[in-house]
Amino acid sequence: MKKAVFVALDYDNQKEVQKLLANLGRPEETYIKIGMELYYHYGAGLVTSLVKQGYHIFLDLKLHDIPNTVYQAARQIAHLGVYCTTIHALGGSEMITAAKNGLKDGTAQGSEVPKLLAVTELTSITAKVLSTEQNCSLSMPEQVVSLAQTAKKAGADGVICSPLEVKNLRKKIGSDFLYVTPGIRLTNKSNDDQKRIATPQKAKEFGSSAIVVGRPITQAKNPAQIYHEIKKEFE
Numbered sequence: 001m002k003k004a005v006f007v008a009l010d011y012d013n014q015k016e017v018q019k020l021l022a023n024l025g026r027p028e029e030t031y032i033k034i035g036m037e038l039y040y041h042y043g044a045g046l047v048t049s050l051v052k053q054g055y056h057i058f059l060d061l062k063l064h065d066i067p068n069t070v071y072q073a074a075r076q077i078a079h080l081g082v083y084c085t086t087i088h089a090l091g092g093s094e095m096i097t098a099a100k101n102g103l104k105d106g107t108a109q110g111s112e113v114p115k116l117l118a119v120t121e122l123t124s125i126t127a128k129v130l131s132t133e134q135n136c137s138l139s140m141p142e143q144v145v146s147l148a149q150t151a152k153k154a155g156a157d158g159v160i161c162s163p164l165e166v167k168n169l170r171k172k173i174g175s176d177f178l179y180v181t182p183g184i185r186l187t188n189k190s191n192d193d194q195k196r197i198a199t200p201q202k203a204k205e206f207g208s209s210a211i212v213v214g215r216p217i218t219q220a221k222n223p224a225q226i227y228h229e230i231k232k233e234f235e
C-alpha cells in the first residue's frame with residue numbers, strides 16, 4: 001500500500017465532495033475514503049464514477065454479519081473496483097475469511113483484489129469502555145494485538161487501529177501487514193469523538209502504513225492547504 005493520506009469524505013452532499021476534490025490534486029495521486037454517510041445517500045454509482053476518474057477509493061462500510069452475508073456483500077464491493085474496504089475483526093475468523101473470498105471472487109480477471117482491512121477497536125473506544133461495556137479482560141493494546149492476530153490468520157491484509165498501537169503491532173504481528181490509522185488530530189485540543197489520537201508526525205514515527213483524516217481537513221477554513229500540509233508531514 002502506498003504511504004497515503006486517505007481523506008475521509010464524510011459529507012452528505014456530492015457538491016461539497018466535488019468542491020474539495022477539485023483542489024486536492026490529480027485523481028491518480030489522490031486517496032479518498034467513502035464511508036456510510038455518503039454511500040447510503042448516493043450508493044454505488046458515486047463510487048464507480050470516482051473510480052473511473054482515477055481516484056483510489058477506500059470504501060469503508062465496516063461489514064459485520066454472518067459469513068455468507070459478508071461473502072456476498074464483499075463480492076459486490078469487489079465489482080466496484082475499489083482499492084480497499086473494511087470489516088469488523090470482532091465478526092470472527094470465519095467471517096473475515098468469507099470477506100476475503102468474496103473480494104477475490106468478485107474481482108475481474110487481471111484486476112487487483114481490494115485490500116481487506118479489519119477494524120480492531122474503534123478509535124472512539126477508551127480502555128474504560130473496553131473493560132466496562134465490552135467486558136473485555138485484556139488491556140487495549142492486548143485486545144488490539146489479539147484481534148490483529150485473528151485478522152491476519154484469517155486472511156486480512158491489514159487492520160485499522162490507532163497510531164498509538166502501531167509500534168507494538170509491528171513488533172508482535174510483523175511488518176508484512178498493513179496498519180491503517182484514523183484518529184488523526186493536528187493538536188491535542190480538538191478530539192471531537194476520537195479518543196486514541198495522534199498527530200500525522202507521530203503516526204509516521206509509530207509506523208502507520210497510511211492515515212485516515214476527516215474533519216481536520218473537511219472542516220478547515222482551507223481544506224486543500226491543510227491536506228497538503230498533512231501529506232508533507234506524513235509522507
Ligand SMILES: O=C(O)c1cc(=O)[nH]c(=O)n1[C@@H]1O[C@H](COP(=O)(O)O)[C@@H](O)[C@H]1O
Binds near residue numbers: 008035121124182
Ligand atoms: O474504519 C475507519 O475508517 C475508522 C475506524 C476507526 O476506528 N475510527 C475512525 O475514525 N474511522 C473512520 O475514520 C474517519 C475519521 O474521521 P475524523 O475523526 O473526522 O478524522 C471517519 O470516517 C471514521 O469513520
